[in-house]
Amino acid sequence: MTLMETRAVSRRFGRQLVIDSVDLGVAEGEVVGLLGANGAGKTTLIRMALGLLRPSGGTVTLFDREPSRETRFRLGYVPQSLGLYLDLTVGENLSFAARAFGRRFDPESLEPELHAVTGVLVRNLPLGLRRRIAFAAALAHDPELLVLDEPTSGVEPLARARLWETIRAAAERGVGVLATTHHMSEASECDRLVVMVAGRVVARGSSEQIIGGMRTVAVSAASWEGAFRALDAAGLPVALVGRSLRVPDRSVAEVDERLRAAGVEARLDVVPATFDEAFVTIAQREQP
Amino acid sequence: MSGWRGRTADDRLTGWGVDRITVRYRATRALDGVSLGVGEGAVTAVVGADGAGKTTLLRALVGAVRPVSGRVRRPDKRRTGYVSAGPGVYGDLTVNENLSFVARAYGVSGAAGRRRIEELLEATELVAARGRLVGLLSGGMRQKLALAMAIVHRPELLVLDEPTTGVDPVSRAELWRLIGELAADGTAIALATTYVDEAERAASVLVLLRGRTLASGTPDSIVSAVPGELYGLAAASRNPLAWRRAGAWRQWSPDGSAPPGARLIDPDLEDALVIAQLEVEAGTGANGEVAA
Numbered sequence: 310m311t312l313m314e315t316r317a318v319s320r321r322f323g324r325q326l327v328i329d330s331v332d333l334g335v336a337e338g339e340v341v342g343l344l345g346a347n348g349a350g351k352t353t354l355i356r357m358a359l360g361l362l363r364p365s366g367g368t369v370t371l372f373d374r375e376p377s378r379e380t381r382f383r384l385g386y387v388p389q390s391l392g393l394y395l396d397l398t399v400g401e402n403l404s405f406a407a408r409a410f411g412r413r414f415d416p417e418s419l420e421p422e423l424h425a426v427t428g429v430l431v432r433n434l435p436l437g438l439r440r441r442i443a444f445a446a447a448l449a450h451d452p453e454l455l456v457l458d459e460p461t462s463g464v465e466p467l468a469r470a471r472l473w474e475t476i477r478a479a480a481e482r483g484v485g486v487l488a489t490t491h492h493m494s495e496a497s498e499c500d501r502l503v504v505m506v507a508g509r510v511v512a513r514g515s516s517e518q519i520i521g522g523m524r525t526v527a528v529s530a531a532s533w534e535g536a537f538r539a540l541d542a543a544g545l546p547v548a549l550v551g552r553s554l555r556v557p558d559r560s561v562a563e564v565d566e567r568l569r570a571a572g573v574e575a576r577l578d579v580v581p582a583t584f585d586e587a588f589v590t591i592a593q594r595e596q597p
Numbered sequence: 598m599s600g601w602r603g604r605t606a607d608d609r610l611t612g613w614g615v616d617r618i619t620v621r622y623r624a625t626r627a628l629d630g631v632s633l634g635v636g637e638g639a640v641t642a643v644v645g646a647d648g649a650g651k652t653t654l655l656r657a658l659v660g661a662v663r664p665v666s667g668r669v670r671r672p673d674k675r676r677t678g679y680v681s682a683g684p685g686v687y688g689d690l691t692v693n694e695n696l697s698f699v700a701r702a703y704g705v706s707g708a709a710g711r712r713r714i715e716e717l718l719e720a721t722e723l724v725a726a727r728g729r730l731v732g733l734l735s736g737g738m739r740q741k742l743a744l745a746m747a748i749v750h751r752p753e754l755l756v757l758d759e760p761t762t763g764v765d766p767v768s769r770a771e772l773w774r775l776i777g778e779l780a781a782d783g784t785a786i787a788l789a790t791t792y793v794d795e796a797e798r799a800a801s802v803l804v805l806l807r808g809r810t811l812a813s814g815t816p817d818s819i820v821s822a823v824p825g826e827l828y829g830l831a832a833a834s835r836n837p838l839a840w841r842r843a844g845a846w847r848q849w850s851p852d853g854s855a856p857p858g859a860r861l862i863d864p865d866l867e868d869a870l871v872i873a874q875l876e877v878e879a880g881t882g883a884n885g886e887v888a889a
Contacts, residue, residue: 347735347765436647463791465646466867467874470840494794497843534781549777550798589770
């Protein structure tokens with residue numbers, strides 16, 4: 310079942326068209342990643358999807374009806390700032406969140422690591438744990454749809470993996486998840502990705518589908534500096550990785566020609582592009 | 598920028614960095630015996646979660662924080678550039694005004710100053726935005742301006758505190774291009790990041806966990822130092838040494854023995870950092886609470 314759906318939704322602020330005819334759906338049990346450069350319209354789209362902002366055109370449906378106070382009770386939302394009270398304990402925060410939705414907080418339902426800190430002030434916890442508590446608060450009223458804005462920013466890899474386990478566990482119970490992220494390596498945690506540039510959807514699918522057949526030329530040179538300067542001066546999208554270079558979405562012939570012209574000797578290998586490289590290439594190409 | 602010095606790869610150590618420094622804020626030990634070396638013409642990444650001690654380390658490196666023990670080796674302030682994690686730019690001044698203010702503060706004035714500002718506006722693609730108020734720019738543009746302001750005086754050591762946090766992937770790629778240009782011209786760069794994929798781009802990496810060194814070295818050397826073996830699991834696991842990544846489960850085996858039905862996989866830097874933390878937490882039984 311589709312939990313949230315936008316159809317040809319648009320939004321203007323004054324004369325500016327911020328969202329341009331976007332179709333986006335989240336079904337039961339799936340994790341949809343919403344990616345885009347700043348100013349792509351992700352936040353505006355999320356506010357419309359949550360029913361907080363009216364579209365200028367098109368429709369938004371939540372649970373097959375118009376957004377309302379009733380649909381709000383079926384939604385969980387974790388903003389980037391988390392929305393926790395730093396001067397309350399973990400237990401007090403979770404109890405407050407549950408009661409706001411007419412529920413009771415049951416500490417026994419918590420994972421052991423969170424249960425162990427119910428008496429601790431949120432202020433005294435590291436960010437990774439705070440993020441998990443914000444999830445627990447958003448899940449306290451058993452929402453059917455969870456909306457997460459940058460759910461793992463600022464945490465270390467282990468804490469990030471644990472957060473994704475929590476997100477996937479919710480999805481396995483049937484919760485639909487819509488998550489924005491700037492962490493390109495996280496794209497592979499989502500079932501489906503939607504890439505936005507300048508208010509429009511420019512790509513959809515799994516990370517492999519979005520990469521498509523895109524290739525990167527890997528450049529190893531005795532002097533990476535010389536190779537970097539030659540390719541950079543020629544306007545190629547060259548990136549430094551350790552002491553070697555990568556040039557996504559360009560042919561070996563083009564890279565070779567630029568290096569030869571500058572008198573730089575290098576070994577060139579064609580390798581699959583990363584999702585990050587594909588994303589940046591698509592975003593730059595689609596930017597008006 | 599400062600001009601490539603034509604040195605060979607073996608000759609690039611600047612001698613800058615910190616040796617076994619400890620920094621305290623009242624009763625809290627923010628850094629505990631941490632060392633960092635910053636090489637010329639190379640990017641050194643300091644990786645860690647919020648609160649791991651990255652900012653304290655970079656502030657110690659530029660001389661803004663005094664360690665209670667250990668040694669800091671840094672060039673003179675006039676040869677150092679620093680971008681703090683905060684705004685670092687004047688929101689109610691224009692792009693041009695921000696740059697000329699800093700240029701004058703560093704004594705880069707007159708025709709030379711104007712030339713330098715033009716050069717920086719072009720390099721950061723901020724020419725068209727030069728007359729705009731900085732408070733109205735996007736986060737990515739503000740970060741590029743902050744970087745331009747930090748290199749007005751062509752520093753030999755450039756220290757960047759999370760230059761790409763909250764910056765979208767396209768602006769991040771542009772910032773990395775600028776960082777690559779500076780490194781290619783010989784600048785020694787130390788930068789803090791929470792992104793492991795950015796650390797993979799650095800020539801060397803220092804990983805901090807709660808004020809201590811979790812791992813350090815080149816990304817390859819950190820990966821090859823992983824103890825035991827890493828396995829891909831066929832199904833989800835509740836084992837505390839298992840975690841989820843890219844839609845599948847992985848498990849670290851300290852003694853190398855294979856879990857049932859598992860297949861051996863090669864770790865990457867992200868796996869190596871997860872394993873390093875699992876190893877620390879298995880040893881200390883830490884529940885994640887910050888020590889007072």
